[in-house]
Structure formats: C-alpha cells, structure tokens
Amino acid sequence: MKRFFQTLQNIYRIEDLRIRIINTLGIILIYRLGSYVVLPGVDPQMLDALESQTSDGLLGLLNMFSGGSFSRASIFALGIMPYISASIVIQLLGVAVPYFQKLQKEGESGRKKINQITRYLTVIITGAQAPAYIANLASQLPREGITPFDGDPGASMTFFVISSVIILIAGTMFVMWLGEKITDKGIGNGISLIIMVGIIANLPNALAFEFIARMEEAGGGLVIFLVEIVVLMGVIVLSILLVQGTRRIPVQFAKRVVGNKQYGGVRQYIPLKVNAAGVMPIIFAQAIMFIPITVAGFSDSEAMSGFAATFSNFLGFWYNFTFATLIILFTYFYTAITVNPNQMAEDMKKNGGFIPGVKPGKRTAEFIDNVMSKITLPGSIFLAFVAIMPAIVSLMGVTGQFAQFFGGTSLLIMVGVVLDTLQQIESHLLMRHYDGLTKSGRIKGRSSMGMTG
Numbered sequence: 001m002k003r004f005f006q007t008l009q010n011i012y013r014i015e016d017l018r019i020r021i022i023n024t025l026g027i028i029l030i031y032r033l034g035s036y037v038v039l040p041g042v043d044p045q046m047l048d049a050l051e052s053q054t055s056d057g058l059l060g061l062l063n064m065f066s067g068g069s070f071s072r073a074s075i076f077a078l079g080i081m082p083y084i085s086a087s088i089v090i091q092l093l094g095v096a097v098p099y100f101q102k103l104q105k106e107g108e109s110g111r112k113k114i115n116q117i118t119r120y121l122t123v124i125i126t127g128a129q130a131p132a133y134i135a136n137l138a139s140q141l142p143r144e145g146i147t148p149f150d151g152d153p154g155a156s157m158t159f160f161v162i163s164s165v166i167i168l169i170a171g172t173m174f175v176m177w178l179g180e181k182i183t184d185k186g187i188g189n190g191i192s193l194i195i196m197v198g199i200i201a202n203l204p205n206a207l208a209f210e211f212i213a214r215m216e217e218a219g220g221g222l223v224i225f226l227v228e229i230v231v232l233m234g235v236i237v238l239s240i241l242l243v244q245g246t247r248r249i250p251v252q253f254a255k256r257v258v259g260n261k262q263y264g265g266v267r268q269y270i271p272l273k274v275n276a277a278g279v280m281p282i283i284f285a286q287a288i289m290f291i292p293i294t295v296a297g298f299s300d301s302e303a304m305s306g307f308a309a310t311f312s313n314f315l316g317f318w319y320n321f322t323f324a325t326l327i328i329l330f331t332y333f334y335t336a337i338t339v340n341p342n343q344m345a346e347d348m349k350k351n352g353g354f355i356p357g358v359k360p361g362k363r364t365a366e367f368i369d370n371v372m373s374k375i376t377l378p379g380s381i382f383l384a385f386v387a388i389m390p391a392i393v394s395l396m397g398v399t400g401q402f403a404q405f406f407g408g409t410s411l412l413i414m415v416g417v418v419l420d421t422l423q424q425i426e427s428h429l430l431m432r433h434y435d436g437l438t439k440s441g442r443i444k445g446r447s448s449m450g451m452t453g
Contacts, residue, residue, distance in 0.1 A: 007429070010429055010432075011425065011428075011429070013432075014428055014429070014432055016428070017187070017425065017428040017429075020185065020186050020187045021186070021187055023181075023182070023185045023186045024182050024186030024187050024188065024193070027178050027181055027182050027185075027186060027190075028182075028193065028194075028197050030178065031067075031076070031175065031178055031194055031197065032067065032197065032201070034074070034075060034076050034171070034174070034175075035066070035067050035068060035069040035072065035074050035076050035198075036072060036074065037074055037075050037076075038072060038073050038074060038075075039073050039074070039075060039077070039164050039167060039168075040163065040164075040167070041146055041147045041160045041163075041164070042073045042137070042141070042145065042146060042147075043141075043144070043145045043146070043147060044072070044073070046141055046142055046144070046145035047071065047072065047073055047140075047141070047145075049140040049141065050071055050073065050137060050140040050141070051071045051072075053071075053136075053140060054070055054071040060314070060400055060401065060404065061286070061314070061404060061410075062079075062081065062290065063202075064198065064199055064202050064404055064410060065079055065080070065081055065195055065198055065199065065410075066078065066079030066080075066081070066198055067079065067197060067198030067199075067201045067202070068198070068201060068202060069198075070133075073137055074171075075167050075168070075170075075171040076171045076172070076174075076175055077133060077168060077171070078126055078129055078130065078133060078168055078171070078172050079172070079175060079194075079195075079198065080172070080175050080176060080179060080191055080194055080195060081287075081290075082122050082125040082126040082129060082172050083118070083122045083172065083175075083176045083179075083191065084191070084195075084283060084287065085122075085125050085287045085290075086118050086119075086121040086122040086124075086125055087118055088280075088283065088284055088287055089121060090114060090117060090118050090121065091337070094114075094337075095337055100114070119173070119176070122172065122173065122176060123169055123173065126168060126169045126172045126173075127165065127169055129168075130164070130165040130168040130169060131161070131165060133168065134161050134164050134165065134168075146160060175194060176191070178190065178194065179191040179193070179194050182194070187421060187424050187425065188417065188420055188421035188424055189417065189420060192413065192416070192417045192420065193417055193421070195413055195417075196413055196414050196417040196418070199404075199410045199413065199414060200414065202401065202404075203405060205401065206399070206401035206402040206404070206405065207402065209399055209401055209402065210225065210228070210398065210399050210401075210402035211225055213399050214228075220397075228393075228398060228402075231393075231406070232405060232406055235386070235389060235406055235411065236411065236415065238382075238386070239386060239411055239412055239415045240415055240419070242274070242275050242379070242382055242383065242386065242412075244419075245273065245274035245275065245379070246271040246272060246273050246274065247271075247272045247273075247274065247371065247375050248269040248270065248271050248272070249269065249270045249272060249355060249368070249371065250268075250269055250355065250356060251268050251269065251270055251348060251353045251354070251355055268353075270344070270368075272339075272368070272371060272372060272375060273379075274375050274376075274378070274379040275331075275379040275382075275383060276334075276335045276338055276339050276372070276376070276379075277330070277331045277334035277335045277338065277376075277380075277383075278334075278412075278416060279412040279413055279416055280330070280334050281326075281327045281328075281330035281331040281333075281334055281380070281383060282327055282383065282387050282412065284326070284327075284330040284334070285323055285326035285327045285330055285387070286323075288326060289319070289322070289323055289326075314390075314391060314394070314400075315391050315394055315395060319391075320388045320391050323384075323387060323388060324384035324385075324387065324388055325384075327380065327383055327384040327387050328380040328381065328383075328384050331376060331379065331380035331383055332376060332380065335372060335376050339372055341364075341365040341366070341368040341369040341372065342365045344364075344365070344368055345360070345361060345362070345364040345365035345368065346361075348360070348364060349361060349364070355367060383412075386411065386412065389406045389411075390403040390404050390405075390406050391403075392406075393406045
C-alpha cells in the first residue's frame with residue numbers, strides 16, 4: 001500500500017504526465033455526458049422496448065461498445081464502431097490495392113492521407129447505419145414516443161429522420177475526434193480508451209443484475225455467484241497470458257572489429273508473440289457479423305429477415321461457429337500483414353545477426369514464417385474460444401449482460417487497453433528515474449493488442 005501511494009505521488013510530481021491524465025479524464029467525462037443526450041424529438045421515458053431489445057445478444061454487444069448510448073437513443077448511439085469498421089476496410093485495402101500500399105510507404109504524409117480517407121469512409125458507413133438505426137428505433141417506440149414537429153405529421157417524420165441521421169453522423173465524428181485528442185493530449189490510445197470506458201460503464205449494472213438473479217429462489221445462491229466471479233478472474237488471467245505470451249528465437253551476432261573496438265559476439269532473442277494480431281481478428285469478425293442486421297434494416301424480404309435472425313442469435317450454433325471460424329482466419333491474415341519475416345531476416349542480416357543453425361537470408365525468413373505459423377494456430381484457437389465464451393456461459397445460466405464480461409472483444413479490449421495505459425504511465429516514471437508500477441519486469445501493452453486508432 002505504501003508503494004502504491006508513493007507511485008501516485010511520483011505521478012503527480014511529473015507535470016506532463018499529470019496534465020495528460022487530467023486531459024484524458026476530462027475528455028472521457030465529456031464523452032460520458034454526451035452519451036446521455038437523447039436525439040431531439042425522442043421521448044426518453046418511452047425507450048423501454050429499445051432497452052429490452054439491447055439487453056443481450058448482438059445488439060446488446062453493440063450497446064456495450066457504445067457505453068449504453070445505443071439503448072438510450074443518444075446522439076452518440078452508433079459510437080465509435082463506424083470508425084473501427086472504416087479502419088478495417090482501409091487496412092484490407094492496404095493489402096490488396098497498390099494505391100494504399102504506396103500510401104503506407106510514404107511515411108507521415110501517407111499516414112495523413114490514409115487518416116483523411118478513413119474519416120470520409122467513416123461518414124459514409126455512419127450514413128448507411130444511421131437510417132437502419134432510426135428505422136429500428138421507430139419500430140420500438142410507440143407513435144407518441146417521437147414528438148411531432150409543427151405541421152404535417154408525415155413531413156414531421158421525414159424531418160425527424162433526416163435530422164437524426166445528420167446528428168448521428170456528427171456524433172460519431174465527434175467521438176472519433178475526442179479519441180484523437182486523447183491520443184494527442186492525453187495518455188493511452190484514445191479510440192481504445194473510449195471503447196473500454198463504454199464497456200466498463202455497463203459493468204456495475206451487469207454485476208448487480210447477476211447478483212440479484214442469483215439471490216432469487218432458483219438462482220443458486222451466493223455460492224454460485226462467487227464461483228462465477230472466480231471463473232471470471234480466471235478468464236482475465238488467461239486473457240493477460242494470451243496478450244503477453246511470446247516465443248523467443250535466439251539470434252547470434254557475429255564479432256566485428258571497427259578500429260580498436262569490438263562489436264557483436266553476443267546472443268539476443270527475438271520475441272514472437274503467440275497472439276501477434278491482438279484483438280483485431282475479433283473486431284474484424286464482429287464487424288462482419290453486424291452486416292446482417294444492417295442489411296435487414298433496409299429489406300422487407302422474409303428470407304433476408306430469416307438470414308439476419310440466424311446470424312443475430314448470439315447463442316445460436318451457426319452464429320458462434322461462423323464467428324469462431326472468421327476469428328481464426330483473420331488471426332492468420334492479420335498476423336501475415338503485421339509480421340514480415342522477410343524484413344526481419346533482412347534487418348538481421350544487415351546487423352550481422354543470424355539464427356544458430358539457420359542460413360541468413362531466405363532460409364531465415366522461412367524459419368521465422370514456419371515458427372509464426374505454428375504458434376499462431378493455438379493462439380487463434382484460444383482467441384476464438386475466448387470470443388465465444390460469453391455465449392457458453394449464457395447457456396449455463398449467466399445473465400446476458402454479465403456474460404459479455406467473460407470473454408469476447410470486451411474482455412480482451414479491457415485487458416489490452418489497461419496494460420497499454422499502464423505501460424505508458426510506467427514509461428513516464430522510468431524516464432524520470434522513478435520506480436515503475438511493478439516490482440519486477442515490464443508491462444507489455446498495446447504492442448500486443450494491435451488496436452486501431
């Protein structure tokens with residue numbers, strides 16, 4: 001406890017770190033206050049049906065990512081997910097389209113162009129999702145739930161739809177801007193922190209509902225509730241291991257003599273991460289799983305509605321099987337575009353390094369690629385297992401809201417963002433020659449998570 005208070009004092013003494021933390025907390029407060037501002041014309045007292053619809057399942061997950069804004073018909077109802085979807089599309093284009101590959105190699109100027117294109121695409125995606133959200137909102141509200149404007153009722157509804165779409169687009173862009181300001185002026189990755197704050201905001205209510213459910217006559221009592229907490233802690237520990245797990249490859253550096261000084265002749269290790277893709281495969285897969293709901297919002301076809309219902313059933317076999325398969329495939333895909341064995345082998349060769357027993361150059365690249373393929377398989381399977389854990393515990397009787405914290409994107413994002421933020425705080429402390437946050441070792445953060453933003 002003494003060490004904890006000493007660390008807080010050290011953080012307060014570092015002016016730059018103190019200002020960054022205050023900025024981060026202030027921006028997060030603005031985001032949370034905005035999530036309670038309801039769309040103009042919507043009666044907040046008549047949102048019971050929408051809240052019930054988003055209590056669990058896929059819409060419940062979307063509501064969690066938006067910090068409850070989705071169920072409150074807030075101006076931030078669509079949250080940051082359109083930006084995440086746009087970022088995913090741009091990353092995929094960076095693999096397949098030469099123009100984007102060229103931008104990625106242009107350094108800072110290319111990055112600025114990519115960010116600008118991502119923003120434009122975010123507007124387009126939000127513009128496509130907003131009408132579907134408004135249509136669903138209108139279907140869940142009684143007619144008197146939408147306050148009519150003066151004049152013709154039909155014209156009033158048209159004005160409500162158009163104005164709400166514009167407000168939702170502006171809300172998403174504002175949330176994106178807040179995330180960028182956290183990254184620039186605060187501590188941690190802004191987009192990731194906003195998602196994490198939205199997730200954590202749902203934890204107190206979810207925990208309270210689960211406790212009440214267990215205290216009921218058929219709930220199993222306090223013992224079952226404590227068992228659930230222990231299981232949750234175990235899943236969190238496993239998730240931390242998944243984030244930080246590495247396989248080390250030894251690299252020997254040859255001796256070189258330059259003038260009167262000798263260089264090299266030492267052995268170092270390259271840490272290859274078991275989960276080099278981080279949480280991105282789950283986010284990729286989750287974005288694709290949202291497509292049926294979006295498409296169904298524009299279609300009256302019974303076949304389309306049935307397809308959307310099948311792939312919107314959070315507890316259904318086909319939803320979870322497809323979700324897990326996509327995660328495994330995306331894990332290999334994202335690892336392939338983030339880990340370049342050829343570049344690693346070339347850099348190693350330039351610096352006089354080699355893997356003992358492996359020829360430098362092409363053979364080294366093949367060796368690294370082979371190792372990555374072997375360690376990615378168990379990593380991808382475990383990632384898929386963690387992703388479908390909420391569905392598994394839901395089938396075992398855990399309430400839908402609380403089940404979301406047993407795995408999936410929510411848990412991995414929380415673990416990754418917390419480690420990332422702590423890592424940045426620790427870096428500030430160590431630069432000023434203060435003790436770090438832990439007695440031994442270094443915290444591994446977002447480098448393991450691969451979050452966007």
